[in-house]
Amino acid sequence: MFKDVTFGQYYPADSIVHKLDARVKLLLTLLYVVGIFFVKSYFGFMLTAVLLVAIVLVAKLPMASVLKSVRGILLLVLITALINLFMIKDGEVLVQWKIFVITKTGVHTTIKMVLRLVLLISGASLLALTTTPVELADGLESLMSPLALVKIPVRDIAMIMSIALRFIPTLFEETNKIVAAQKARGASFDSGSIFARVKALIPVLIPLFVNSFRRADELAFAMDARCYNATDKRTKMKKATFKFSDFVACLTVLSFFTLILLERYYFPKIGINIDYMIFGGLL
């Protein structure tokens, strides 16, 4: 049942976003995340949302897959929102009941905070949704390669990451086998208290660990036999190339970032307030 399991959130689809260079996607996601923290106005949030929806559409992802990642932080968002709503005491008071005070500034801050978190998480999830773990590991290796100059074994770290990813389906399969074998001997995994259930996992984990060490030993021999570490100048078959679509992606996110900065720092100087132009007296 785990034979074809793809680890993580990866959503396979044939789109330009999926085919982008993983390094470009990593850096652009970083830029997007930084960009969101500069957003202060409703216009900025709208702009971010438009960018996000556009990427989702181009990537041929279902909206639900993006929202699913938000579900994970829903509780966090809710708690932070409540704290913000009741703790901010400055500004015009809207509602007051005993010690609970809701102010206009509080409402605005809360709405913006929720928007920021939701857009942040869904934006970051786009990376995991459109990039396979292997591509991510390769991309990270490539981005970290300058660290090799300060004697950090980037190549070995990348090899460890990719082998770990490679063995996930194998270990899943093995776990299933061990669980079946222990069940056949009368072990029960789904009854009793939580403590009893956790304890029931020990006879699964021990053989799993022992077998993993045996596998690691055999794998080490196999890698040695195939000349691992033969030369410092290890080459790579796959070479990521900077395509036209990568250029377009960079341009898009960079212009988004620039617009965010302009709207926050330059527009107020020349007396433009887009939020006021849209919402007028509502604010």
Add this chain to the structure above:
Amino acid sequence: MPFIQLKNVNYVYPVREGASLKAIKNLSLSIEAGEYVALTGMNGSGKSTLAKLLNGLFKPTSGEILMDGVSTADEDKVFDIRRRVGMVFQNPDNQTVATIIEDDVAFGPENIGLPRDEIISRVDEALAAVGMSEYRKRQASALSGGQKQRVAIAGVLAMRPDVLILDEATAMLDPEGRDEVLSVVKRQNQNGVTVINITHSMQEAAMADRIIVLRKGRLAIDGAPAQVFSSGALRSCGLTLPPAAQLAAELKAEGFDLGAVTDEASLVEGLCKLFK
């Protein structure tokens, strides 16, 4: 000069402080380039240790192994020897390094730092040689056992080896997978690659030009399959004859001499001759 030459090779495993295990004892033999050798013996007879000695994963405790004139103990040449002596292991899952098949085949050539174009052409060639070209972009975990072992062979072939060692590479496969792997190996041997197949199956051993049997780390029997099967020496090494040879041996005891029988084909031939 023979391609592979073992001179009085001993190998001792250190088990723990003060204790050790002699796995290979005073072994001398030679294998010519292009031979198809089956290496067999009971569990613990030293087969796998010998395999690991042949490509420099282990160094002889004493004695010497020469691979095309180069000692496997030569630190400067060890990677060259590993490239020339490829090895396929028993468990396909424990020798696949990459998730995607073509990446796994490219692992060896990448390790020895070949230029990118060269790697791509070698991966193409190796996958075609084992009949797995159409699977190149697939995930290795989704393949059958026989397919996984063919990919492992492709990974070795991409290094353009002189010798291919199969360390019980068919032991975990179903009969279909085993036939797939053995036919790939046979073809490579016909192209001039020296093959050393380590196996428990006498039927598989019968396919070789030569059978070498180890017993407790020593050379017990060395000869052509027909010769080895008719000598009656296998039993003393804890091995049994393949079914066809067993039948021929029993018929011979009853007075029907079928000549040299190693497999079904030679059994049929012997029977036909007898009834003429």
